[in-house]
Amino acid sequence: xxxxxFATPLRSTxxxxxxxxxxxxxxxxxxxxxxxxxxLIPWVSRGFREVQPQVKRYGLFGRxxxxxxxxxxxxxxxxxxxxxxxxxxxxxxFVLLPLxxxxxxxxxxxxxxxxxxxxxxxxxxxxxxxxxxxxxxxHVLDLQDEAALIRELKQRYEAPLQEIFACSV
Amino acid sequence: xxxxxxxxxxxxxVGALFVLLGSVALLKLPDFYTRLHGPTKATTLGLGxxxxxxxxxxxxxxxxxxxxxxxxxxxxxxxxxVTAHMLIKVAMHHKLKHHHTTQGVDKLPAD
Numbered sequence: 001x002x003x004x005x006f007a008t009p010l011r012s013t014x015x016x017x018x019x020x021x022x023x024x025x026x027x028x029x030x031x032x033x034x035x036x037x038x039x040l041i042p043w044v045s046r047g048f049r050e051v052q053p054q055v056k057r058y059g060l061f062g063r064x065x066x067x068x069x070x071x072x073x074x075x076x077x078x079x080x081x082x083x084x085x086x087x088x089x090x091x092x093x094f095v096l097l098p099l100x101x102x103x104x105x106x107x108x109x110x111x112x113x114x115x116x117x118x119x120x121x122x123x124x125x126x127x128x129x130x131x132x133x134x135x136x137x138x139h140v141l142d143l144q145d146e147a148a149l150i151r152e153l154k155q156r157y158e159a160p161l162q163e164i165f166a167c168s169v
Numbered sequence: 170x171x172x173x174x175x176x177x178x179x180x181x182x183v184g185a186l187f188v189l190l191g192s193v194a195l196l197k198l199p200d201f202y203t204r205l206h207g208p209t210k211a212t213t214l215g216l217g218x219x220x221x222x223x224x225x226x227x228x229x230x231x232x233x234x235x236x237x238x239x240x241x242x243x244x245x246x247x248x249x250x251v252t253a254h255m256l257i258k259v260a261m262h263h264k265l266k267h268h269h270t271t272q273g274v275d276k277l278p279a280d
Contacts, residue, residue: 021236022237024236075210076210076213076214083198084190090268093271094271112251116250121254121257122257124257124258139202143272
């Protein structure tokens with residue numbers, strides 16, 4: 001099953017749709033090459049595949065994406081405010097965010113979210129050993145209250161992700 | 170001008186403004202770590218807005234189906250955080266100087 005051409009139907013469908021959208025057409029050539037690529041690419045890259053937790057609650061995931069989109073807008077206004085202010089008033093800082101999530105896929109989504117939203121960039125996952133409690137090192141553009149920031153990130157992003165993937169609870 | 174044209178122009182202006190602000194951030198902020206925040210955020214929103222304007226123009230004004238813009242947005246949202254993450258990792262590895270008001274420098278990994 002793992003080696004069959006149809007091992008990852010979802011991924012194949014997504015590749016097919018992206019291919020059609022890239023060509024912006026549904027002519028037979030595009031459809032045929034799309035089907036071939038959608039089956040071949042996951043098959044060729046099967047060696048890299050790791051079993052990841054699946055999205056269990058799609059509704060919640062959709063809401064999460066919308067929330068992140070909105071937060072990107074808000075985060076931008078904050079960044080703009082900081083950018084237009086004086087450099088000497090700037091209070092950047094590094095923060096360690098303790099993690100409850102352990103699985104790579106939700107962690108990646110969390111790190112990406114943190115990167116796109118509230119004035120923070122994820123820098124490093126610490127420590128690298130698998131079973132030690134893990135932290136995400138963040139760089140914050142304008143650090144006012146560290147404890148409040150950590151609390152907000154955990155409540156707003158990590159908790160919903162745990163629910164969506166139904167893991168580490 | 171029609172309402173649609175107003176909408177498209179508005180989106181284009183907002184997009185251009187945010188891309189400009191992202192670039193200003195690159196120019197003005199004091200150290201590498203803070204400069205990284207400009208392109209990851211302001212430019213993402215600016216480009217998102219430009220992409221949205223393009224979608225409105227092609228799909229509603231010209232009434233042709235055009236989905237490539239959605240893909241641009243998708244690829245951008247996937248690649249921007251990864252790029253930022255790699256850049257800041259490299260910066261820490263090279264121990265680039267941070268702005269003198271930076272807090273929590275002791276939390277950086279030792280190696």
